[in-house]
Amino acid sequence: MPELRTEEMVINMGPQHPSTHGVLRVELVLDGEIVVDAIPHIGYLHRCFEKHSESMNDYQQVIPYVDRMDYVAAISNELGFAIAMERMLGIEVSERVECIRVIFAELQRIASHLVAIGTYGLDIGAFTPFLHCFRDRERILDIFESTCGARLLYNYIWVGGLSHDVPTDFKDKVRDFVQYFPPKIKEYNDLLTYNKIFIDRTADVGVLPADVALNYASSGPILRGSGVNWDLRRDDPYSIYDQFEFDVVVGKGEMGTVGDCWDRYIVRVREMEQSIRIIAQAVERMPDEGDVKAAVPKRIRPPEGEIYARTETPRGELGYYIISDGSMSPYRVKARSPCFVNLSVLPAISRGSMVSDVVAIVGSIDIVLGEIDR
Amino acid sequence: MVETLEQFLPHPLLALFIHAALPMVIVFPYVLFAVWLERKVSAHMQDRLGPMRTGGWHGWSQTIADMIKMIQKEDIVPSRSDKFLFKFAPFLAFMGSYAAFAVIPFSSEYIGAHLDVGAFYILAVTSIVTLSILMAGWASNNKWSLLGAMRTSAQIVSYEIPTVVAVLSVIVATGTLNLMTISEMQSGTIFNWLIFHSPFLFIAFVLYFISSLAEVNRTPFDLPESESELVGGFHTEYSGMRWGMFMLTEYADMFLVSLLGSVLFFGGWNSPFGDFMSGPIWGVFWMISKGMFFIFVMMWLRWTLPRLRVDQLMDVCWKYLIPFAFVNLVLVALWEMIF
Numbered sequence: 001m002p003e004l005r006t007e008e009m010v011i012n013m014g015p016q017h018p019s020t021h022g023v024l025r026v027e028l029v030l031d032g033e034i035v036v037d038a039i040p041h042i043g044y045l046h047r048c049f050e051k052h053s054e055s056m057n058d059y060q061q062v063i064p065y066v067d068r069m070d071y072v073a074a075i076s077n078e079l080g081f082a083i084a085m086e087r088m089l090g091i092e093v094s095e096r097v098e099c100i101r102v103i104f105a106e107l108q109r110i111a112s113h114l115v116a117i118g119t120y121g122l123d124i125g126a127f128t129p130f131l132h133c134f135r136d137r138e139r140i141l142d143i144f145e146s147t148c149g150a151r152l153l154y155n156y157i158w159v160g161g162l163s164h165d166v167p168t169d170f171k172d173k174v175r176d177f178v179q180y181f182p183p184k185i186k187e188y189n190d191l192l193t194y195n196k197i198f199i200d201r202t203a204d205v206g207v208l209p210a211d212v213a214l215n216y217a218s219s220g221p222i223l224r225g226s227g228v229n230w231d232l233r234r235d236d237p238y239s240i241y242d243q244f245e246f247d248v249v250v251g252k253g254e255m256g257t258v259g260d261c262w263d264r265y266i267v268r269v270r271e272m273e274q275s276i277r278i279i280a281q282a283v284e285r286m287p288d289e290g291d292v293k294a295a296v297p298k299r300i301r302p303p304e305g306e307i308y309a310r311t312e313t314p315r316g317e318l319g320y321y322i323i324s325d326g327s328m329s330p331y332r333v334k335a336r337s338p339c340f341v342n343l344s345v346l347p348a349i350s351r352g353s354m355v356s357d358v359v360a361i362v363g364s365i366d367i368v369l370g371e372i373d374r
Numbered sequence: 375m376v377e378t379l380e381q382f383l384p385h386p387l388l389a390l391f392i393h394a395a396l397p398m399v400i401v402f403p404y405v406l407f408a409v410w411l412e413r414k415v416s417a418h419m420q421d422r423l424g425p426m427r428t429g430g431w432h433g434w435s436q437t438i439a440d441m442i443k444m445i446q447k448e449d450i451v452p453s454r455s456d457k458f459l460f461k462f463a464p465f466l467a468f469m470g471s472y473a474a475f476a477v478i479p480f481s482s483e484y485i486g487a488h489l490d491v492g493a494f495y496i497l498a499v500t501s502i503v504t505l506s507i508l509m510a511g512w513a514s515n516n517k518w519s520l521l522g523a524m525r526t527s528a529q530i531v532s533y534e535i536p537t538v539v540a541v542l543s544v545i546v547a548t549g550t551l552n553l554m555t556i557s558e559m560q561s562g563t564i565f566n567w568l569i570f571h572s573p574f575l576f577i578a579f580v581l582y583f584i585s586s587l588a589e590v591n592r593t594p595f596d597l598p599e600s601e602s603e604l605v606g607g608f609h610t611e612y613s614g615m616r617w618g619m620f621m622l623t624e625y626a627d628m629f630l631v632s633l634l635g636s637v638l639f640f641g642g643w644n645s646p647f648g649d650f651m652s653g654p655i656w657g658v659f660w661m662i663s664k665g666m667f668f669i670f671v672m673m674w675l676r677w678t679l680p681r682l683r684v685d686q687l688m689d690v691c692w693k694y695l696i697p698f699a700f701v702n703l704v705l706v707a708l709w710e711m712i713f
Contacts, residue, residue, distance in 0.1 A: 011517045033521070033684055125593065125681025131420035197594055197680045355521065355604075356597075356683045 022369030076313035084309035099286035112314035123363035203256030206361035220316025225264035232312035447614035459513035464619035470502030481657030522607025539699035540582035557642030636664035
């Protein structure tokens with residue numbers, strides 16, 4: 001009998017695919033259902049953010065563009081840019097502004113993680129947790145909407161302050177949410193996290209050892225999922241994060257190996273609990289009176305020079321490298337996107353897994369293509 | 375039943391035709407209802423309302439509107455596909471599923487064909503669905519569809535074994551393959567149902583239900599479709615009414631395994647209250663209610679559980695279900711010998 005001829009199959013996952021979280025294209029080389037290689041192709045959502053910024057007449061005008069990078073966590077992007085510019089200009093903002101920024105950033109982190117774990121459930125095949133997550137995200141968006149009118153792209157945090165003051169019942173709303181949310185986390189855990197099928201699908205899948213994670217410069221929940229205790233909020237504090245009590249959550253390999261998909265997932269779930277803790281402290285600290293626009297400069301004309309500032313967004317380390325030539329427009333703006341860096345680890349951890357695992361791995365990296373392609 | 379019809383109708387062939395088409399009268403409205411129910415069940419589980427407007431009361435006519443929309447759609451056949459197989463596959467799928475309804479006793483007075491090997495016939499004829507899915511996946515000339523089709527055939531062929539063994543346990547207990555006789559044996563009160571016959575038949579029912587979920591590709595075994603990985607699997611390239619035929623088959627299959635489950639374990643058309651509310655017409659009512667109950671359970675599972683991976687799916691079948699089913703079969707037989 002002649003030898004049966006077999007060959008590898010090249011198959012495109014995306015750019016139009018429900019589980020690539022946007023317009024990512026993964027070129028899969030398959031041997032049956034086993035993945036021989038996975039090559040991510042990006043660039044389908046490129047909008048020239050960095051080049052665009054150079055033609056803005058005012059640094060303040062860059063902020064709406066920054067929103068559109070990671071559109072699931074727009075506030076975090078604004079915060080990073082505002083902090084970079086404030087360091088460059090030497091602006092100090094008031095305690096009230098700092099508290100509002102922290103509350104917003106942490107609410108945004110919860111909202112972003114809700115999208116991440118909800119869509120992750122969807123990738124694994126569980127529909128219902130997705131809509132439950134969106135139900136709770138809605139409450140956060142309602143708080144944002146009542147403050148700045150926008151639900152997705154806020155243009156709220158400005159260089160030197162905020163675009164609007166918060167409404168009078170802001171503290172009550174935030175306190176309500178702090179009361180409302182922790183029982184819901186238990187609900188997700190019952191429905192998804194500790195489901196046997198979910199654990200089978202995610203534990204020991206896409207294991208990313210700590211040294212590989214560090215070599216690829218991963219950050220955020222990906223890095224912490226691999227057991228590396230690193231969080232910029234604690235290790236390189238910005239804003240007033242050094243004055244709050246919270247724990248940095250790391251993956252411990254409870255269900256399988258350290259650094260598997262389940263660890264990355266559970267880090268997000270537990271970070272939401274920590275964010276609630278920070279919010280509860282910040283809302284008690286926040287002064288009731290104060291002009292949030294007091295430090296907003298009329299004209300921004302930074303001295304010649306450059307700055308790199310990094311913040312911890314829900315997806316990892318977001319850095320802005322800004323060069324000023326002393327004029328009203330930035331000479332160069334470069335964003336160090338956490339998703340872009342995190343995605344680069346995909347080929348390394350998906351070789352040898354199955355097609356369904358690639359979906360689970362891409363979901364656990366939690367990418368936003370708006371930020372990767374910029 | 376055929377004899378009664380022949381008295382009223384001018385030609386015996388006409389009577390036969392009407393007799394054969396009767397399950398269609400149940401299956402089509404059932405599918406329309408089940409799709410609507412699936413939407414409502416999923417919506418209420420997910421904190422939504424689901425369709426609320428079409429037709430007035432809770433969007434009851436949404437699926438009718440959807441069906442009309444599907445019929446109007448353009449019939450797209452991919453240019454590089456195998457045209458004959460591509461067009462034929464959906465109808466073969468429905469044929470395999472509909473043919474199985476012939477031996478389902480809907481009531482004490484109505485059964486399509488009084489076959490003495492009814493249970494065997496159902497298990498045999500439903501396997502045609504596998505063939506049609508493989509045809510659809512191959513003919514689409516799409517790699518994703520092919521992956522989906524391969525998964526399906528592997529899955530259905532494997533899961534047929536535990537299903538057959540679970541059905542065989544009932545056959546051991548009753549001594550007949552005739553589904554009408556099995557139903558008649560369970561008449562009387564609820565305690566005459568086979569599920570209460572012995573503890574091992576209860577286990578057999580659980581095995582049957584799990585493996586039938588895989589047979590009809592429902593969550594957690596819905597890998598062939600797995601919209602988040604294969605984007606629809608074998609029916610990615612289908613559109614319009616051909617796609618509708620696959621959906622029709624899926625829901626008809628769900629109905630079929632639910633009805634078979636209620637015939638084998640839950641008394642078929644028998645009323646749970648003995649003589650109260652029993653009779654040929656009530657028989658249809660009980661049969662369909664029992665079927666709908668299992669369909670509801672399937673929907674409940676679908677909107678709660680995630681999906682298994684393909685190797686785990688095979689593990690569940692070959693490592694757990696099949697050994698369990700065989701041991702259980704022996705225990706059922708021992709029980710019958712002793713008592």
